[in-house]
Amino acid sequence: MGTLFSAHSVDRDFRFLIGDLDNLSSNECRFYKLSETVLKNREKLMQTEQHQDVSQGIKQSRQLVPFNSNELDDGSNHNNEGARCHNIQASGCSSDANGEENVMGRCATDVNIQTDRNCEVESLFKVLPLNKPLYTTQTYVQWHSSITYEIAFSKCRTSKRTIYLQPINSFPDFIENFELRISDHIYSLFGLIRTFAEFFFLGMDVQVLPCINIQELGWKITTRVHQKTGKQQYLVSDFYLKLRSVMPKNGYCIIGITWTDLYPKEELNFVLGEASGAHKSGIFSFGRFEPKSYNPEMSSDIFEIDEKILWRLLKVMSHEVCHLFGLSHCEYFLCAMNESTSMHEAMSQPLFLCPICLRKLQTVCKFDLIQRFQKLETFLSQLNRSWYIPEIERSIEWLQKCLNFFKEGDTDNSDGFVE
Incomplete structure (x- = not known):
């Protein structure tokens, strides 16, 4: 996975993922750039014990359940035993009727990102395990290209x-x-x-x-x-x-x-x-x-x-x-x-x-x-x-x-x- 998610790869691909930020306020740019920082630290996140537990549960679930646009099949069984969330957050996990922690389908643990002032900013975004390059899913540039006519027409x-x-x-x-x-x-x-x-x-x-x-x-x-x-x-x-x-x-x-x-x-x-x-x-x-x-x-x-x-x-x-x-x-x-x-x-x-x-x-x-x-x-x-x-x-x-x-x-x- 390292070759897919290296810092160099994210540097190169980030503008395709998130688009041009030049016309945004400095605060908005700062917000979006936090996601870049999280992506750069993906490998570190994947190496943590908690994240490995979650990743294993997701891999098992993905092997058992085909991805097809929210389609639900009677034969779909989900093995989430290994996919327990250890930190319940607003964008994290919820509790079921029995009070047990349950997985958000794809859940990751909270991480801290080190800033250049030697202080820590809690991550607002939880990365997902991904076994393919970032640019192969719908990036901002791909999305924008598909609706360019629509955006021009709306103007x-x-x-x-x-x-x-x-x-x-x-x-x-x-x-x-x-x-x-x-x-x-x-x-x-x-x-x-x-x-x-x-x-x-x-x-x-x-x-x-x-x-x-x-x-x-x-x-x-x-x-x-x-x-x-x-x-x-x-x-x-x-x-x-x-x-x-x-x-x-x-x-x-x-x-x-x-x-x-x-x-x-x-x-x-x-x-x-x-x-x-x-x-x-x-x-x-x-x-x-x-x-x-x-x-x-x-x-x-x-x-x-x-x-x-x-x-x-x-x-x-x-x-x-x-x-x-x-x-x-x-x-x-x-x-x-x-x-x-x-x-x-x-x-x-x-x-x-x-x-x-x-x-x-x-x-x-x-x-x-x-x-x-x-x-x-x-x-x-x-x-x-x-x-x-x-x-x-x-x-x-x-x-x-x-x-x-x-x-x-x-x-x-x-x-x-x-x-």
Whole structure:
């Protein structure tokens, strides 16, 4: 692995990974350069005992589970026994219902990066084991090349700056009647998702469209009844063109929300959601559970919005919409864009983007990093005061680390890194 991740290799490839930083503020450059420092120290990280334990667990999991766009297969078994997280952080691990530590799918231990002032800056980013050169996955330059026309076109058509959330078919009464007071505002469920999306994709407008009924519209969507759960499922790819047809003219993209289960193709049994960058449309579901974990004697339909459902909504929505901005699955850091092969793995991954993925999103949305982190931290803190959710608490802690990192940069004229 040393020849793939040497400091020289990172020096050479970093501009391809993260793009040109010349037009960013010094504080933003400092933030992105921290990821370069972490990548330069990848070999040291991989040599630690804790990281070796995690890497072994991930290697075993990757040998057993094919990587295929969030597809979940009944035959997929995950061996994560060796993949225990030793430091529970905001962008690290969560605890399951039994209180045991669980792996974030791809988890790494916290590290300290030595600065040129002989002080230590805690790493905000956790690297992933990777057995191929950095440039073979989606770098910033590769991403930018694929959407160059789109970016140029958007400069001419600045009105296309709205993300549309499209509820599909009916939802149970407890969804329709859901209300949560946050600070001095009362949110519906979809209103809560919309507000979070406005801060996550700061610079874009986010709107919730009136609910549509696919039968009334005459949409021909392939359906099936899952043989294990007995529940109806929709074929996810049938929605792409249909959703695009109902997107208003000022829409940048549209994401459907449905209570009904989805499946990606006949031989696979379930998918949380999928998105098509070419169509600028996608869809996700949140009403049930993955069939491979279904036990007819133990499982029952969801009858209320709890912290797990709300966390699932925020996680899956932001992940799928990022795909509509052209982001592929991330293999560099622990990241909201990591691929997942089970519900458990997807829900254990962090809420926020690594620097490489964040740089891509920033290019389109054109947000200021500090402002975005501040707005997210304020909103999630208000949310957690109204309804405590452990995963949200850990996300807030990570945001506060980022803001502290920026605050330290305001009082430091040097960039604080070993070159």
